[in-house]
Every structure is written in structure tokens, then in C-alpha cells.
Amino acid sequence: MIVQIKLNMPEKSYVKDPQETRLGMAILTSSIDLIDSIGFENITFKKLALEVGTTEASIYRYFENKYQLLLYLYAWYWAFMNYRITTETFHLHSSKEKLDYAINMLISREESNVPISMINQHKLYSIIENEGIKSILTKNIDTVNQTGAFSNYKEIVSQLSAWIKDISPSFPYPNMLVTTIIEGAHMQHYFAEHLPRLTNTEDNQDTVKQFYQLLLTTMLNTSKK
Amino acid sequence: MIVQIKLNMPEKSYVKDPQETRLGMAILTSSIDLIDSIGFENITFKKLALEVGTTEASIYRYFENKYQLLLYLYAWYWAFMNYRITTETFHLHSSKEKLDYAINMLISREESNVPISMINQHKLYSIIENEGIKSILTKNIDTVNQTGAFSNYKEIVSQLSAWIKDISPSFPYPNMLVTTIIEGAHMQHYFAEHLPRLTNTEDNQDTVKQFYQLLLTTMLNTSKK
DNA sequence: ACCTTATGATAGTAATACTATTATGATTGT
DNA sequence: ACAATCATAATAGTATTACTATCATAAGGT
Numbered sequence: 186m187i188v189q190i191k192l193n194m195p196e197k198s199y200v201k202d203p204q205e206t207r208l209g210m211a212i213l214t215s216s217i218d219l220i221d222s223i224g225f226e227n228i229t230f231k232k233l234a235l236e237v238g239t240t241e242a243s244i245y246r247y248f249e250n251k252y253q254l255l256l257y258l259y260a261w262y263w264a265f266m267n268y269r270i271t272t273e274t275f276h277l278h279s280s281k282e283k284l285d286y287a288i289n290m291l292i293s294r295e296e297s298n299v300p301i302s303m304i305n306q307h308k309l310y311s312i313i314e315n316e317g318i319k320s321i322l323t324k325n326i327d328t329v330n331q332t333g334a335f336s337n338y339k340e341i342v343s344q345l346s347a348w349i350k351d352i353s354p355s356f357p358y359p360n361m362l363v364t365t366i367i368e369g370a371h372m373q374h375y376f377a378e379h380l381p382r383l384t385n386t387e388d389n390q391d392t393v394k395q396f397y398q399l400l401l402t403t404m405l406n407t408s409k410k
Numbered sequence: 411m412i413v414q415i416k417l418n419m420p421e422k423s424y425v426k427d428p429q430e431t432r433l434g435m436a437i438l439t440s441s442i443d444l445i446d447s448i449g450f451e452n453i454t455f456k457k458l459a460l461e462v463g464t465t466e467a468s469i470y471r472y473f474e475n476k477y478q479l480l481l482y483l484y485a486w487y488w489a490f491m492n493y494r495i496t497t498e499t500f501h502l503h504s505s506k507e508k509l510d511y512a513i514n515m516l517i518s519r520e521e522s523n524v525p526i527s528m529i530n531q532h533k534l535y536s537i538i539e540n541e542g543i544k545s546i547l548t549k550n551i552d553t554v555n556q557t558g559a560f561s562n563y564k565e566i567v568s569q570l571s572a573w574i575k576d577i578s579p580s581f582p583y584p585n586m587l588v589t590t591i592i593e594g595a596h597m598q599h600y601f602a603e604h605l606p607r608l609t610n611t612e613d614n615q616d617t618v619k620q621f622y623q624l625l626l627t628t629m630l631n632t633s634k635k
Numbered sequence: 636a637c638c639t640t641a642t643g644a645t646a647g648t649a650a651t652a653c654t655a656t657t658a659t660g661a662t663t664g665t
Numbered sequence: 666a667c668a669a670t671c672a673t674a675a676t677a678g679t680a681t682t683a684c685t686a687t688c689a690t691a692a693g694g695t
Binding site: 454455456466467470474475476 | 650651652653654655
């Protein structure tokens with residue numbers, strides 16, 4: 186069974202909301218396929234239109250340009266993760282359990298057990314790891330930020346920080362710890378695949394997860410004492 | 411006094427070595443200025459030619475395209491850092507001192523006390539923080555990697571790992587620790603400027619440095635016991 | 636049956652990302 | 666001092682990209 190979840194997306198992240206029409210959804214799913222297969226710098230709306238089976242002009246009705254499209258996928262990912270964290274940690278009792286669960290979700294590539302809409306989760310996660318940071322590292326970041334594009338990411342960081350403060354009230358850098366782990370894990374996964382000498386994943390693929398779990402507990406334990 | 415250091419760059423990182431001619435050097439310095447001011451995605455060789463006072467075609471004689479140019483700057487940065495680490499830690503005696511010195515150099519924006527060639531160090535460091543990772547996050551990473559473009563980065567990671575192993579022989583993830591710190595610091599600097607809610611730098615700008623220094627010592631201390 | 640809206644089809648423009656050619660001036664070797 | 670070589674300037678040209686505009690048609694709601 187495929188559940189169709191409609192996530193609240195910031196208004197300026199699109200020209201016309203792709204979640205509202207069949208073509209819009211088709212653009213989203215095809216763009217994930219295409220970016221994953223040829224890379225973000227190599228996509229054009231023309232190629233994407235061909236893949237979707239529509240025209241260039243129609244895609245421009247949904248997104249101003251490919252940067253807005255990537256940003257949309259990025260924001261969608263964080264909205265989805267925010268949703269997952271809220272619902273899936275709801276039944277857990279301690280902050281420690283909730284934190285561990287959320288971190289594990291964010292640093293592993295494990296998919297939600299509920300298949301979401303027709304979006305290929307695995308490919309979306311790949312895109313976030315390989316291209317996601319590009320939607321942050323742009324000259325007009327401040328304008329983009331004002332549109333609320335990163336609000337879900339910020340909420341997640343804020344939520345996880347709250348749990349950290351619960352566990353180790355004196356720890357002074359909860360936000361930095363969280364983003365170091367999240368972004369670090371993305372990067373190390375990429376390194377493991379392409380630049381293994383920058384990592385220590387020779388033996389097995391779970392090393393990234395182990396490392397950041399160790400990092401988390403170590404940092405919180407020392408500050409607890 | 412400006413010292414002209416000629417760093418060994420991998421051969422395929424250029425069409426014609428820009429360090430060998432006056433125009434080549436002018437292209438390097440102007441590209442740093444221009445990328446820093448308008449951002450990597452917004453530069454074109456035409457704009458760059460205008461800035462340098464030369465023609466588009468002349469720039470193409472040095473670099474195939476702007477990705478190769480960015481990659482060159484990135485590789486140059488790591489070659490420079492590798493050189494600095496080697497020379498500036500030479501006189502230090504313990505692995506701990508050497509490691510601390512190198513990490514501090516890599517995560518702070520402090521410039522070398524020797525002004526190097528005519529390259530604006532401060533702007534170069536900004537570019538590395540804001541755009542550097544884009545030369546890694548590209549679809550043809552594996553081909554690029556084979557040209558040796560990242561060899562200096564790898565050498566640095568390997569050197570710092572060796573010092574870590576010296577300090578804490580049992581620590582299992584030295585490379586991941588090093589790259590987590592280096593890349594993390596770059597990101598946190600960027601966040602501090604544009605997305606402060608993802609960091610904890612409200613109070614002062616040295617927080618990034620403090621956090622990663624704490625991270626380093628904490629991780630190594632626990633594994634020592 | 637009418638009105639609105641979404642899409643398709645087509646065309647066109649400006650900028651980008653190159654490649655090619657030729658002339659000229661500077662540098663080097665003998 | 667001269668020829669040969671090389672680097673750059675100047676110019677032109679092409680294919681692709683990144684859009685914008687217009688109009689016809691199909692689908693969906695009232």
C-alpha cells in the first residue's frame with residue numbers, strides 16, 4: 186500500500202505546487218530519478234521534460250529553474266524527516282531513546298517502513314547525500330532562507346537539541362553536535378563510496394553509523410560528569 | 411615581502427599550468443576575487459576574462475571549464491595546507507603538539523604569516539568553505555580522483571591520523587575523526603554566517619574552534635582509557 | 636453548455652560554453 | 666642579429682542552455 190502524504194511546503198519553494206497535480210508529482214518522481222542518474226549539474230529542464238513526457242514550458246510552470254527544484258526536494262526531505270521523527274518517536278518514553286532513534290534515522294539510509302507516495306526514497310536519500318548541500322551553498326542563501334526553505338531542518342535540529350539538553354543540561358553545543366553528526370554522516374557515506382582514504386570504512390558499511398553513535402555518546406557522557 | 415611558492419599540482423588539473431606564466435597567475439588571483447564576490451555558479455569565463463583583462467579563449471587555454479578551475483583552486487589549497495603543516499610543525503616535538511597545531515590551522519581562518527604569492531588567502535579560505543565541497547560532489551568524482559586531484563588532502567588526513575594513532579593507538583576511526591572535524595568546521599562557519607539556528611555561535615565566533623577542539627580531545631581521551 | 640484551468644505545441648531570444656583562425660608581439664636559441 | 670617558437674589578442678562562429686511568449690486544445694467543475 187502506498188500512502189500519499191502531502192507535506193506542507195513553504196510557498197516560495199515552487200511556482201505552482203507540484204503536490205497538487207498529477208504532472209507535478211510526475212515531475213518530482215522523474216527529477217529524483219534523473220538527478221540520481223546523471224547528477225544535478227547535468228540535468229536540464231529539457232531532458233527532464235523528455236523523461237516526464239511533457240514539455241520544457243510545462244516544467245517552468247512548476248519551478249523557476251533547477252535550483253528551485255533541488256531546493257524543493259531538499260525541503261521535502263526535511264519535511265518528511267520531521268514528520269517521521271514526530272510520529273515514530275511519539276511512543277518512546279525517554280529523551281535518550283527518542284534522540285537515539287532520531288539520530289539513527291538521520292544517519293542511516295534505512296527507509297520508512299511506510300512507502301511514501303510514489304517517490305523513490307532510496308534515490309531521494311542518495312540525492313540528499315550527494316547534492317543536498319548545494320541547495321545551501323548558494324550565493325542567495327539569505328534570500329532563500331527567508332522563504333522558510335530550511336524551517337523543517339531547523340525544527341529537527343531544535344528538537345534533537347532539546348532532547349540533548351534533557352540528557353546533558355550542561356552541554357553547551359547541542360546544535361553543533363547535531364548538525365556535525367547529520368552532515369558528517371552524509372559526507373562520510375559519500376567518501377566511503379568515492380574517497381575511501383578519507384574514511385575508515387574498509388571493513389564494513391556500518392562504520393559510519395558506529396562512529397557517529399560513539400561520537401554522540403562520548404560527547405554527552407563527558408559533559409554529564 | 412611576498413614569497414612566490416610554486417606548488418606541485420597534479421598534471422590533469424589544468425590544460426596549461428597557470429603557475430608558469432603571468433597571465434596564468436592573473437587568472438588565478440582574479441578567479442578567487444570573482445568567485446568570492448559573485449559565487450561559483452554565477453561566474454563565466456567571459457566575466458572572468460573581463461576581470462583579468464584578457465579574452466575568453468585565453469582562459470580556455472589554461473582550464474577546460476570552470477569546474478576544472480574550481481578543482482584547481484581546491485587542490486591548490488590542500489597543497490598549500492600540506493606544505494604549511496609540514497613546515498610549521500617541523501619544530502614541534504610531540505605528536506600531540508603537531509596534531510593540535512595542524513587542526514587549529516585547518517579549522518581557523520588564520521592566515522599563514524608568510525604572505526604567499528599574490529593570492530588573497532582570506533578569499534581563498536572563504537571559497538574553500540563556501541564552494542570547495544562542490545569539487546568533490548560531482549558525478550565524475552571517480553575520474554577526477556584518479557588524476558590525483560585530492561592527493562594532498564589525503565596526505566594531510568593520513569598524516570594527522572598517524573599522529574592520532576601515536577596518541578591513542580586503539581582509536582579505531584582516525585580518518586573519520588579528522589575529516590569530520592575539517593569539513594564540519596567549514597560548514598559550521600558557513601552556518602554561523604547564514605543559518606545560525608543550525609549552530610551555537612550566538613555568543614562569539616570562536617565557538618566553532620572550541621567545539622571541534624573539545625570534540626578531538628574528548629574522542630581521544632575516552633579511547634585512551 | 637460554459638467557464639476555468641492545465642497542458643501541449645511551437646517559436647523565439649539572450650546568454651552560455653565552447654572551438655577555430657589569424658595576426659602580432661615577445662622570448663629564446665644559435 | 667636573425668630565425669624560429671610561443672603566448673596572447675582579436676575576432677568570429679556554433680551548439681546548447683535557460684528561459685519567455687503565444688495559442689490551441691483537452692479536461693474538469695458548475
